[in-house]
Amino acid sequence: MPDEQLPSRVVDVEHRGWMLTNDGDLGGALAYQDASDYSAQRHLAPDELAEQCGPLRPVVPPAEADVAELRQAWTAAGRKAAYTTAVAVQIAFARLREEHGGLAAPHSYEVTRRQLVAGRPGSWESVRLFELQLWANKDKVSRYDAAAADTIATVLQRWVSSADRYTEVAETLAGLFGTFADEQGGWPAVADQWLQQDALDHEGVLLTYGLLYSTGAEFDHAVLT
Structure with missing residues (x-):
């Protein structure tokens, strides 16, 4: 594949994310760096990566149909949309982990964590997303829309x-x-009322408002301090 057609990010067969960069050890040629562990400074030429770790999947924007499904789910959830989304991430993580053997498989937790954040594994958003699914509690059924959570989780799994x-x-x-x-x-x-900016559940506000509304027009970073 010509260099100009190489995707900037790919995910390998073991759910590791790789980022296209220039590798000094390869004479400045384009290479993929293992983004799941930057400290390792592991680089592979595109053809080597495909051979050793393929099949590779390019990291791409969401399909329009997926965006529409998410928006419909959030609309249905109303003021429960934020908590519903947190629960959906937790549900998606649990489903993905079952696909890797569940609790009986020692490696399932780490593989699922990698799979969920492989698109940008080193970003603060990915760290916050993982913390969000640990914080959410799907037993608090009055705080979320179950059907909407299922829809959102299914979209995330598909991604x-x-x-x-x-x-x-x-x-x-x-x-x-x-x-x-x-x-x-x-x-x-x-x-909901428990996730408003002045709510007592500061951790919940940090994780939901801090991630889900981080691109919002009225986002106030001071809320997180």
């Missing part, structure tokens, strides 16, 4: 499980949710 493409989850989800929230009137319209 990271498709055979020929991969959609980055954390930053993409935050961008889409922030846009939707602004269209509804801002954060108060998509989050």
Whole structure:
């Protein structure tokens, strides 16, 4: 494949993310760097990566149909949209982990974590997304829309499980949710009373508002301090 056609990011068969860069050891030629562990400074030429770690999936934007499904789910959830999304991430993680052997498989947790954030594994959004799914509690059924959570979880699974493409989850989800929230009137319209900016659940506000509304027009970083 010509250099100009190489995708900037790909995900390999073991759900590791790779970023296209210039490698000094290869004379400045384009190479993919293992983005799941920058400290390792592991680089492979595109053809070597395809041979050793393929099949590779390019990281691409979400399909329009997926965006429409998310927006419909958020609309249905109303002020429960933020908590519903947090629960959906938790549900998606649990489903993906089952595909890797579940609790009985020692490697399943780490593989699933890699799979969920392979689009940009080193980003703060990816870190926050993983923390979000740990914080969410699907037993608090009164705080979320179960049908909407199922829809969102299914979309997220599709993003990271498709055979020929991969959609980055954390930053993409935050961008889409922030846009939707602004269209509804801002954060108060998509989050319940326990997740408002002055709520006592500071961790919940940090994880939901801090990620899902990070691209919102009225985002206030001071809320997170």
